[in-house]
Amino acid sequence: MNAQPAPGSDEEPVGSGSVPTGVRGDLKKDAPLAKLVWFKSGGAADWLFEPADLEDLTNFLSGLQPGTPIMALGLGSNLIIRDGGIPGVVVRLGKAFSSIEVKRDNVIECGGGAPGILVASKARDAGIAGMEFLRGIPGTVGGFVRMNGGAYGREVADILVDCDVVMPDGNCVTIPASDLDYSYRHSRLPEGAIVTAARFKGEPGDPEAIGAEMDRIAEERENSQPLRTKTGGSTFKNPVGGKAWQLVDKAGCRGLTKGGAQVSEKHTNFLINTGDATSADIEGLGEEVRRRVNEKTGVSLEWEIKRVGRP
Missing domain, CATH: 3.90.78.10 (UDP-N-acetylenolpyruvoylglucosamine reductase, C-terminal domain)
Structure with a gap:
């Protein structure tokens, strides 16, 4: 796997074993992944990249050789990493992509690395109902937007307005929910596309009632699942x-x-x-x-x- 240097730069290809000088985030070669997934098993990534911000991510991806395998990794909760490891680049969205903001009209804007439980909590505090089920999804926004994550009678398709996506070539696009062609645990997002942000819309609600529903979901999960x-x-x-x-x-x-x-x-x-x-x-x-x-x-x-x- 090789990364092509940006025009006029002194970066070396990723495949040469050297970290490109233009990368501001954390880039590791032959990075063990077992500790990053819930099963605590599996091999290493050829390269593991945690970008410093959106610009760092787009610049890095745009410099990769076309066809380089790219995979986003969130909390690693719904994933088996096979023992031979992951070819290409694994991208892990860290703190730079974990923001959660309350917008107008009962909309919550979230970074792709934000955990579902924190999104639900932010909505509760803002008196926004309809997102309680996210308390029961053990993953990050990027993952459950891609797979139309759901629990307790609702799914992401019910609340998603649109999402910001970085394509494998580094281009950024905003995709409305209607274009994702959602079905059960499936969307039409292409392989290698990384969800960096999403906007969810709920409805006005009472924070106490919302909190009670979240507590019910948490208790039900604790009682029925091997958490x-x-x-x-x-x-x-x-x-x-x-x-x-x-x-x-x-x-x-x-x-x-x-x-x-x-x-x-x-x-x-x-x-x-x-x-x-x-x-x-x-x-x-x-x-x-x-x-x-x-x-x-x-x-x-x-x-x-x-x-x-x-x-």
Whole structure:
């Protein structure tokens, strides 16, 4: 993978092993990723870049060789990083992209790196209802805008006004929600596009009532999900008219293990790293669950967790 120097600059290509002199953010070669994802497994990124700001990000991407793989990484909550690592560049949006501001007409403007729980809290404090469900999404704005994240009867498509996106070539565009062609856990954003900001619209509400709903969501998650384990959130998409966990249970997979990976006893649509699981263990266990569910019920479960990188 190579980065092309900007015209008139003295930058060296990324592929040469030297950090380009024009980068103001943090750029690391062969960067371990396991500590950055909830499963705590997986290989390294060829390059990991945390830009200093939007200009730093666009300049860096515009200097990359066309076709260089680019992947955005948020909290790493719904992700399996395969053991062979990630080719190209992984972009992690840090503090420079985590701002949350209250605008007019019950609109909240958020950076792509802002966690959903903080967005929900900001909306609550401003008396903006309709965003409570974000309390139940363990990720950042960029991730759940891309995948139309949802929980507790609502999804991002219900509240998104538009989003700012940096394309793989470094160009910035603002895309209205209507152009994302949202469906269940899917949008039409191209691979390598990075959501750097988004605007959500709610409705006037009572902060106390909003807070009570957020507390209910938090309590329900605590009681039903294995939150205090090395997990990755919901593993499979719910099939039309059904629940993935019920199908997994019906197939007898509760507590099923492969290496250091296990199907959660508490919630069967969650996989767990019991301590020393490889990403191959986790993904392999998921595939075995899919096989057993299909054999038992005829339903082919689709992965909700994103699986990326080299085997």
